[in-house]
Amino acid sequence: MPEASRYARALAWLLPQSLLGRLSVVMVAGVLMTQLAGNLIWGAQLRKDAEVEAKLAAQHIAHSAASAVRFFLSLPANYRPILIQQFREMGGTRFFVNVNRAPLAIQQIEARALSDTVVASVGATLKQDLPQLNHYRVAFAWPGELSVSDSGSKIADLPESWVQHILLVKPNPAPILVIQTELEPGNWLYLAALMPNPYFLDSGNPLALDRVLLQGLSLAAVLLLSILVVRWTTRPLAALSDAAEAFGKGENMPELPETGSxxxxxxxxxxxxxxxxxxxxxxxxxxxxxxxxxxxxxxxxxxxxxxxxxxxxxxxxxxxxxxxxxxxxxxxxxxxxxDSDIHENPTEVRLDALLKRMVRGSQLGGHQVQFSEAGLSVTAKPLALKRAIGNLLDNALYYGKRADISVHREPGHVAVRIRDYGPGVPEEAFGSLFQPYVRLAHGRDQNADGMGLGLGIARSIVQAHGGHLTLVNHPDGGLVATISLPAQ
The missing domain is CATH 1.10.287 (Helix Hairpins)
Structure with missing residues (x-):
């Protein structure tokens, strides 16, 4: 139970306090989880399909490469360069072909599952089609630094007509499959070609830019519609909350519109x-x-x-x-x-002006009252608020001889504190102070005409304003009454 309670408190702390915020968070989380689960399933299927497609394409290229190897094996060695030159002048074939004295060092692309699958499948198919083939090398490389001859020539050094129909060099280069096989000692056939899908490495990536952009747009559209629907749904509840609060304060509110769900x-x-x-x-x-x-x-x-x-x-x-x-x-x-049912409209009340009039009246009556201006205002019923503060001030002067009044701003509230210098209140008596006709012994001795209604009336007025009244003993003696009203 303590563990569950801790989780519940953490969840309540993380979630927004408003119904609109909570429903929005739940709907956003639901859409994100659905998108994530869908992407995982779709990604797995996409990778599987891409792997099958890559294997079939690799086998097709390997069969073509095996045919090319058999063709060049059938030619005399001195005819091969002439035939290769004729192929280039004619615009090329399925492969870019060259013959070198030794295999070239190829700077391979970073290892990926699809490229490794293609390399393995090409090698297996070549071995199957050409059992007598002892030495061959298969690798993927980017065209930027790809060497094509043992003289050090690179793709970029070749005439564009030799490669423009065979390889993709610009503007968006594609990885090139390079197959090198030994025809006889000192002669290596160099074959370079594109995959049927030149950008096959991106086909199995569920996080490709275009897919992410599309999903982001769809997610944004769903979230926007969800938030609008939630806001439209919760707006009447906010109106109901405002009406209930206004009614609790005794304000006149128009009838709630009977529209919506x-x-x-x-x-x-x-x-x-x-x-x-x-x-x-x-x-x-x-x-x-x-x-x-x-x-x-x-x-x-x-x-x-x-x-x-x-x-x-x-x-x-x-x-x-x-x-x-x-x-x-x-x-x-x-x-x-x-006193507890004063019919007046709430308005902005400047506390300094209200309290200064009350303090001046008490001082004219011979009482000691200290007050410091704070420049704060509240929305309240002026006469009702004056009655509540007046009851507390009268009690302070009756039972404590002198009083201090201060006003402070607190988070979300404005606090009016009235401290007297009397004997205070026993701890066991706090629970009954607000009950009508309840008076303590020293109160009956000092104010025989009182009826014990002032505190109850003051609390009722403060609560009708959406605030609360608290009473505590001061550490240095006397009682402190605090009225907390909602800040503007």
């Missing part, structure tokens, strides 16, 4: 229906909450008036305390609904 149309309809149900639920909850809270205040007021008619002072005070507590709970419920 059947699956997306069904998803868009389901999302629109879900959004309408949630919106109705929120509106009904708000109306119900406000109605209940409002309706409760009237009987509470009547009970307070009736309690004044009680003659027993102790009983009257107990009634007053219970009714005050009930009235505070009703006010808290109304405040919770109003």
């Amino acid at each position: 059947r699956e997306f149309v069904n998803t868009a309809r389901a999302f629109s229906a879900m959004r309408e149900r949630i919106q109705r639920y929120l509106e009904d909850r708000e109306r119900l909450f406000v109605s209940i809270s409002h309706d409760l205040r009237t009987p509470i007021t009547r009970l307070k008036l009736r309690s004044e008619l009680l003659d027993d002072d102790a009983l009257r005070n107990e009634f007053h305390d219970d009714l005050d507590e009930l009235d505070m709970m009703v006010k808290g419920a109304l405040q919770c609904v109003k």
